[in-house]
Amino acid sequence: MLLILCLSNGKIFIDELGNEVRVEKVERIVSLAPNITEIVFALGMGEKLVGVTDFCDYPEEAKKKEKIGGFINPNVEKIISLKPDLVIATKDGNDPVAIERIKNFKIPVFVIYPMDFEGVIRTILSISEILGVKEKGNILVKEMKRVAEEIGMKIKGRKKKRVLLLYETSPIIASGPGTLADNLIKMAGSENVLSDSPLRYPKINLETAISRNPDVVIITEMKVGSESLKGIKEAFRGKVFLVKGDLINRAGPRLIYGLEEIFKILHPYEE
Template structure:
């Protein structure tokens, strides 16, 4: 509850501009640039590849953990971390050393502009973050107005192929599909990212199947179900841009637009 309350307080009561920032995940790196902190970044995580300038930053984190000693040696006055994604034990050590940590873990599309504004308080020019947040909200509002009355479309999102993993509702990036009128066939799963079988997908009869290039969606995996699966019968199997979809950043709006476009194709085929 506290992080949400902090977002509601005036920036002047919360923080002053910083000079040395370290980002420990690709999405917080991208958010930092969008919020006007790009020139303050001294290090980032592996796969922090957007914008182009991020590729030249020193790497101090990856999926295996963080380089604790190197982070300390760089003397950051702000660390951007992925709550739930970075190792809690190491993060606790950094906190105990008195280092300031900003945790990011957006749960809804509306959290993205709020996070931008919260990060903007640390920038020399907070207006950049406020403007980026306003643009995101306006585009999201336009998409909501366009698609809120459209009929729901049953979809399956294939996060990976072996094992086959999907996502339940209220877990990222299900919010992207929901905003366009997508109806998740595994919405009620007790697991956040359940492992499923092809047969379970077929039983639920999705009208469209989504994946990303690394998920194996377009490898012909589903073709053997031709005649038994609406998404295959009507050739509604689509790859989405992974970084737009999986990183909660301003570019997420591109993922929403992409998903909405493909769901419209399904509706046009079967009004």
């Protein structure tokens, strides 16, 4: 994000889609995604959140905030009634029509679009700057980078493992290229067996999964069907591990914990 102009009545920022956003003093924030909510809380600005989505469940305090509807279909009328002086949205999931409707009411909307770890770093810095807590953003980002760099050092010279990461097991929805999970797998020194897929979230059958011959199968806890999970465990005996989905799927501060979890699975004897 680039601050391009300071005005007597606020500042003009460039969001992650290249749009100019005029922002005055931020006191009332509406978040349109769980990762945005987590970032705002991590920056110590949770008390300024007046509205969050139905899916914003972390940290615990987020559950107590006024709800503005779903992630994909937020209630625009509800958002407007909360009189926010800033709405933070994401291109990866929010309805662009809803975003434009909010803008029509002269409410500034800052849109983020983090697609990998580095994108999350940039987003945290952008939000910290627009909220006037740049130093807190720098501290948070510094720690995330430190952990990532440590893992980067530990994986040097190690043989890459072949990883199949599944979001759902019935049907089987996997991680293809360009996902946060795909990025974390690479950062942990391994390769995604579906990196050649034309889709970011390919739907595959068990036979396809087996044919990719993964060394490790990681399943997030987004949606795990008991019977389908049993079949996958039988097919990949001793190779299946569960990871909390929010740590891998949310482009926020806890993504670094997701990287640590994947690293521990792939390198269980590393201290």
